[in-house]
Amino acid sequence: MGVGMTEASDIIERLGLRPLPVEGGYFTETWGGDHFSSIYYLLAAPGYSAWHRLDRDEVYAFHAGSALTVHLLGPGGYRSARLGTDLRAGERPQLVVPAGTWQASETAAWSLVGTVVVPPYTDECVEFGTPSLVADRPELARLLPAAP
Known part of the structure; x- marks a missing residue:
């Protein structure tokens, strides 16, 4: 039936994901070029992606699983967004x-997303809350x- 029926641990194994220190979740880089970088990122409950910010733009694309709630704090204050496929529900x-x-x-079960960072991600571009x-x-x- 496809990815929708696959357990998170199976996805982690099949995509070769590894733990993402400090932030949480699992990832693997799918591209690291001169202009951008991209990763697969899987988050499984009760885990969460900890507060962090990048000094560059990041684009998320939802791939599979349950909706991913992304909490955002910026100059305009707090807002949240839900990544998923239920457009009628606002995802x-x-x-x-x-x-x-x-x-x-955070997610209710597990979520698989891809992210693209422009310019490419480096360990120096991230700060934790x-x-x-x-x-x-x-x-x-x-x-x-x-x-720690």
């Missing part, structure tokens, strides 16, 4: 996260990176 298959926007994600980031929104503190 969208693609999301652009502008450079400098804080983001964290601290408690002061969500001081005025304590309900979002649960998505902070785990203490």
Whole structure:
């Protein structure tokens, strides 16, 4: 029946995904060029993608599984977006996260997405959230990176 019936652990194995330190989830790079980089990213509940921001744009594309809720904090304040295929429920298959926007994600079961980062991702382009980031929104503190 396809990916919709496949367990997250099977996808991790078949795509060769590996744990993503600090942020959470599993990934593998699918392209790393001069102009952009791309990855597969799988998030499985109860795990989450911890608060982080990139100094460059990131484009998400939903591939399979349950909807991915992406929490965003930027100059306009807080908002959330749902990546998925149920358009009538407000889900969208693609999301652009502008450079400098804080983001964290969670899912009800598991979600497989792809992301493209322009210019290419480097370890120097990411910053992880601290408690002061969500001081005025304590309900979002649960998505902070785990203490080492």
